[in-house]
Amino acid sequence: MTASDTHHAIDAVWRIESARLVAGLTRIVRDVGIAEELAQDALVAALEQWPESGVPDKPGAWLMATAKHRAIDLIRRNETYARKLALLGHELETERQEPPLPDEGAIEDDLLRLVFTACHPALSTEGRVALTLRLLGGLKTDEIARAFLVPEPTVAQRIVRAKRTLAKAEVPFEVPEGDQLAERLPAVLEVVYLIFNEGYSATAGDDLMRPALCEEALRLGRILAGLMPKEPEVHGLVGLMEIQASRSAARTGPSGEPVLLLDQDRSRWDRLLIHRGLAALERAEQLGGAFGPYALQAAIAACHARARTAQETDWERIAALYAVLARRVPSPVVELNRAVAVGMAHGPAAGLELADALAAEPLLKGYHLLPSVRGDFLDRLGRHEEARAEFERAATLTRNERERALLLERAAASGRRTG
Numbered sequence: 001m002t003a004s005d006t007h008h009a010i011d012a013v014w015r016i017e018s019a020r021l022v023a024g025l026t027r028i029v030r031d032v033g034i035a036e037e038l039a040q041d042a043l044v045a046a047l048e049q050w051p052e053s054g055v056p057d058k059p060g061a062w063l064m065a066t067a068k069h070r071a072i073d074l075i076r077r078n079e080t081y082a083r084k085l086a087l088l089g090h091e092l093e094t095e096r097q098e099p100p101l102p103d104e105g106a107i108e109d110d111l112l113r114l115v116f117t118a119c120h121p122a123l124s125t126e127g128r129v130a131l132t133l134r135l136l137g138g139l140k141t142d143e144i145a146r147a148f149l150v151p152e153p154t155v156a157q158r159i160v161r162a163k164r165t166l167a168k169a170e171v172p173f174e175v176p177e178g179d180q181l182a183e184r185l186p187a188v189l190e191v192v193y194l195i196f197n198e199g200y201s202a203t204a205g206d207d208l209m210r211p212a213l214c215e216e217a218l219r220l221g222r223i224l225a226g227l228m229p230k231e232p233e234v235h236g237l238v239g240l241m242e243i244q245a246s247r248s249a250a251r252t253g254p255s256g257e258p259v260l261l262l263d264q265d266r267s268r269w270d271r272l273l274i275h276r277g278l279a280a281l282e283r284a285e286q287l288g289g290a291f292g293p294y295a296l297q298a299a300i301a302a303c304h305a306r307a308r309t310a311q312e313t314d315w316e317r318i319a320a321l322y323a324v325l326a327r328r329v330p331s332p333v334v335e336l337n338r339a340v341a342v343g344m345a346h347g348p349a350a351g352l353e354l355a356d357a358l359a360a361e362p363l364l365k366g367y368h369l370l371p372s373v374r375g376d377f378l379d380r381l382g383r384h385e386e387a388r389a390e391f392e393r394a395a396t397l398t399r400n401e402r403e404r405a406l407l408l409e410r411a412a413a414s415g416r417r418t419g
Contacts, residue, residue: 009059013046013055013060015138015212016212017059018043019137019138020111022114023111025064026113026173028071029075032135033167041070042066042067046062111216113173113174115220116188119187120169121183124162125190127159127161127162128162128191129187129190132188137216142155185228185231185234188224189233196217199213200214207402208256209251218245232285233292235295236281236298239294239295239301240295242276243278243301243305244301246269246305257405264310266310274305280298296324300318303317303321318344323338326338332358336364339358343377348376368394372390375394375414379414387411388415391410
């Protein structure tokens with residue numbers, strides 16, 4: 001294995017293991033900022049040692065062991081050395097023994113504890129989401145900024161401020177109970193869905209999807225559903241993610257190129273995930289949560305899942321559901337999605353009118369899907385030269401190489417139709 005191969009392997013391992021590493025270290029040192037620094041130290045050690053020694057058989061365990069050794073060194077330098085070393089020694093000793101059975105209803109999951117810790121009420125909503133995406137999703141600051149459609153320095157400040165706040169407040173590393181659990185739930189659901197979205201449509205890089213992030217979000221969502229079985233929005237979110245994840249295999253072609261929804265081979269959609277998603281949506285509706293934001297989005301996804309072909313899609317129902325969602329959760333992104341549905345239900349001119357009304361929205365200024373949607377409508381209206389320009393503009397705004405290639409292909413196709 002060459003040094004380049006090793007670095008690629010390290011990057012892959014880090015993507016998979018970083019969240020678990022930070023979560024496990026937070027349980028030990030009780031400080032998410034220190035835990036992330038220790039995890040980064042272990043990564044640096046891997047970059048230094050693995051090119052010569054080779055990638056270990058259990059790279060995640062190697063990173064954790066290395067980070068724990070650095071934790072011990074750090075604690076020895078700390079003024080509370082004796083107390084914290086005793087706690088760490090107990091922690092390490094406990095890990096050698098069989099874990100005790102958890103109390104009924106307890107969740108023994110470091111990643112979930114990390115989610116709720118990062119979503120503590122002491123933090124702003126923006127800080128909670130940004131920090132959790134950084135720690136659990138392993139996302140870079142610029143990737144989080146694009147997910148939020150805000151400047152990168154803003155996200156960086158939120159993350160630093162959140163870590164300092166958690167450390168100052170000495171927030172316990174635990175899953176809250178009772179009213180505190182309900183209080184933190186909306187931010188947790190937002191975090192889980194943003195992690196899923198980053199896996200489903202990566203904001204940057206060479207791959208359209210990051211399956212590990214989708215799987216992690218689904219796992220956390222299912223755990224939340226077990227924790228709060230009577231909370232409709234939890235089931236709504238799980239239903240939404242299950243149905244969207246069902247399309248994963250059909251979303252890319254043989255070479256990894258994106259395949260648009262209407263062009264996908266629906267026989268490749270995962271029927272088991274669709275069944276699970278529809279069941280979760282039904283559960284949310286039975287609990288009286290049919291008009292919750294996630295349940296509404298799950299109902300939209302269900303319209304696609306139930307259509308045997310693209311032509312059978314009930315676009316009028318989708319447009320109506322987006323109209324309800326726009327009233328419940330006003331957002332220019334929701335309005336853009338509504339424009340797409342209206343364009344499919346009532347023609348491209350109607351959709352373009354709604355999309356054009358969003359041109360001045362500050363949050364959509366650098367959002368590549370706005371010119372992409374306009375390009376599609378213009379192309380369908382026979383305004384091919386304008387469509388070409390919009391697809392090219394969208395290509396300059398995305399940082400995902402697969403999306404950029406698709407947009408440039410669509411631009412070229414529109415250009416050929418101009419003549």
